Amino acid sequence: MQPLETYDIIFAGGGATACVVAGRLAEADPTLKILIIEAGKHTKDDPIYVQPARFFANLASGGESCFYHIAKPSEALGNRPCIIPSGRGVGGGSVVNMLMYTRASPSDYDDWEALGNPGWSSTDLIPLSNKAETFEPHATNHGSSGPIKISGIAQTKIGSEFLAVAAARDKERGHTQDANDLLPTYVSSETGRRSDTAHHYIYNQSHNENLQVLAHCRVNRIIFEPVLRFLNDRAVGVEYHTAHDKSVEVYASKLVVVAAGTFGSPSILERSGIGSPDLLKALDIRQIVDLPAVGENYQDHNLLLVPYHTSEDEQTLDEIFHGSAEQIKPHADQWLRDGTGKMTSNGIEAGIKIRPNAQELQVLGPLFARRWQEFFVPKPDKPVMFIGTMAAYGGGNSAAVAGRKMFTVGYFTKYPASIGRTHIGSQDPYAPLDVEPGFLNRPEDWSREMARRMGCFRGEFVAEHPQFHAGSAAICGEAEGPVGIDAPDILGTCPMKPRAQGGVVDSKLNVYGVKNLKVADMSIAPTNVGSNTYNTALVVGEKAAVIIAEELGIKLAM
């Protein structure tokens, strides 16, 4: 790659959303000079990213595919810290995630619009979700020609058994339409490959020399230039550190887009002097904009992965998730031969987005009842939880799978009432962040059980079942050590709202108080969505591309 002297647009961060925006703009106008600066490595054609079933071992390895943010210990988690991963590498979360396909509830986007964001309603955004996808399972109201391929070929029977139990034993349950079935995945049935944004929006345009990606480079701050004295500052470039820790400045004539994700984007803004005056003063950073909402409003889904034993004749993915190179080889060989078999699967084959029945509401008590009445009753498309199966052991104790086959049930709360924050603790772009996710701070955030009724059930893997205080349905156990409880569907730390109501960007994604600076990633989501968040990242990316193309007078493909 021959570096250019200046660029038209620079992306600070090259994750799921950035690749969509940059790829769409480059495709529409190949003369546009675009630079993506990404902290992680290139991911092109690397088996750990493109072979779907390798996602688990890749995450469990604790390697360089993710940032692992260690939060401050909190009372609600028994004074333990929790660890929250976020994607790292070209494609960000889209190359490392669990490949589960679910969509936001329409009312989620309508809530965004109602917060003062014209053009962000479900009527505006669902067509953009369709534009991004080719949805292979037969369904109405989905896309049929987008770059992201969605399929759903079950490799085990565990998902269908789970759905059979739900249908037969839980007749009173409330649920929403998406998802309430076998679960689609971000996998192409034609190739068996993961459908991430790096390969499907960026690497497929490697012939375009004006679309450049710098991997292993960490953006430190935005460079500003005053427009006029006393007037807003204008973003003109970024300063980044190379893998060899050399500091480099690079300039953009039209726009800088911060797209470093829910943790990365507020950090870059704060290091650039945009944030709370108290924090900036304490860290000796020159204030560009007084914007105290930066880094606040952190939201996620709470997830518990609860493992069970199953019978030895059951098909599971344990040999790929936890197996030796020798055990994995036949599956990798089959995948290389014709893109089929267990290597194409994430093992997460069924799920239900559930709402409680009248009896459960009684059990859940008055605190949740208030949240139910105020938040869930007026929006019948919002689930309280997602419950789904994984046809493998979903924990990190390798002894668990020695000689026993396992399955796991995942319990996600979709709209936790608890809200947290993330801020920088120093000017150093490599320093750990001060993260307070707020998990379970509010007692309305709760859980539910099904696995013991499934035919494949052969007992709990007790060591990893949550231990509750007597009489409590919502407090985490008192065991020592860190706890994994986030989904990690992280969002909200640079929310799109009016400035006076705690916003960081306006509905055109412009950062308040400066010019030529936008944020485009899941940090702009002002409120939570009732789905895993990759789909919403695609939507934000497609919408950002439309906004930027309109402003630059570029015609985008519809």
Ligand SMILES: Cc1cc2nc3c(=O)[nH]c(=O)nc-3n(C[C@H](O)[C@H](O)[C@H](O)COP(=O)(O)OP(=O)(O)OC[C@H]3O[C@@H](n4cnc5c(N)ncnc54)[C@H](O)[C@@H]3O)c2cc1C
């Ligand atoms: C482990 C995991 C599992 C998930 N499973 C699912 C799932 O099954 N289904 C689903 O729908 N969603 C899932 N998600 C969520 C989904 O992947 C995210 O919502 C999505 O990736 C968010 O996109 P983003 O653009 O906001 O951020 P990201 O994709 O995280 O991109 C941000 C990028 O910015 C880079 N960056 C950060 N700081 C800097 C810096 N200073 N300089 C340069 N680059 C920087 C990062 O390296 C990263 O590549 C999962 C996420 C994770 C992490």
